[in-house]
Amino acid sequence: MIELAAAQPFAYRFELAHSALVIIDMQRDFVEPGGFGESLGNDVTRLQAIVPTVQRVLHAWRAAGGRVVHTREAHRADLSDCPPAKRRRGNPTLRIGDAGPMGRILVAGEPGNQIVPALAPIDGEIVIDKPGKGAFYATGLHERLQSLGVTHLVFMGVTTEVCVQTSMREANDRGYECLLVEDGTASYFAEFKAATLAMITAQGAIVGWTARAAALTAGLPS
Ligand code: C5J
Numbered sequence: 001m002i003e004l005a006a007a008q009p010f011a012y013r014f015e016l017a018h019s020a021l022v023i024i025d026m027q028r029d030f031v032e033p034g035g036f037g038e039s040l041g042n043d044v045t046r047l048q049a050i051v052p053t054v055q056r057v058l059h060a061w062r063a064a065g066g067r068v069v070h071t072r073e074a075h076r077a078d079l080s081d082c083p084p085a086k087r088r089r090g091n092p093t094l095r096i097g098d099a100g101p102m103g104r105i106l107v108a109g110e111p112g113n114q115i116v117p118a119l120a121p122i123d124g125e126i127v128i129d130k131p132g133k134g135a136f137y138a139t140g141l142h143e144r145l146q147s148l149g150v151t152h153l154v155f156m157g158v159t160t161e162v163c164v165q166t167s168m169r170e171a172n173d174r175g176y177e178c179l180l181v182e183d184g185t186a187s188y189f190a191e192f193k194a195a196t197l198a199m200i201t202a203q204g205a206i207v208g209w210t211a212r213a214a215a216l217t218a219g220l221p222s
Pocket of ligand 1: 024025030073133158159160162163164
């Protein structure tokens with residue numbers, strides 16, 4: 001049993017064999033110029049800044065023998081899994097499915113839809129393509145985790161208040177004990193990230209726990 005005494009709002013305990021590290025949407029489409037995030041008018045440098053921290057935790061988790069899940073926000077090439085309302089929403093310079101400098105925006109298999117090279121999945125890791133913001137909607141992820149006996153999920157990725165928080169709430173409702181790595185997640189909006197961390201841990205961990213990356217890696221067996 002691993003105990004993170006410094007977690008908020010109180011100690012988080014987990015067994016590595018019954019846990020998964022879930023890295024949400026660390027894709028070029030969100031993190032690099034020319035993708036979906038920038039097309040919506042966002043400054044992607046805030047998201048790029050967490051890559052080294054996410055990589056440190058990922059390497060430590062792998063070295064400890066932990067299970068890893070990567071997600072990608074991705075639609076089929078014919079956009080049959082993209083609700084028209086999602087495609088219409090906002091006033092982007094490029095819409096989902098349009099051709100951009102890294103290929104078609106948020107379309108599976110396109111260069112921009114790949115996970116950034118520093119965090120690329122390796123053999124044996126689970127990779128989930130999700131059409132929604134949450135990792136549990138229309139993906140079969142819950143069934144896969146159940147079949148592996150997973151009870152605890154440690155989250156990182158982007159963006160904190162959209163795909164990360166949605167996935168964590170979905171996981172919480174399905175009975176997982178969830179922790180979000182504070183410096184392993186980022187938002188285009190600093191105030192939204194701060195509010196998300198606060199609402200997760202409020203009311204006695206109503207959605208889950210948070211902890212710094214260094215506290216997590218220090219707790220992992222080497
Ligand atoms: C967004 C995500 N922000 N991965 N997706 O549209 O958070």
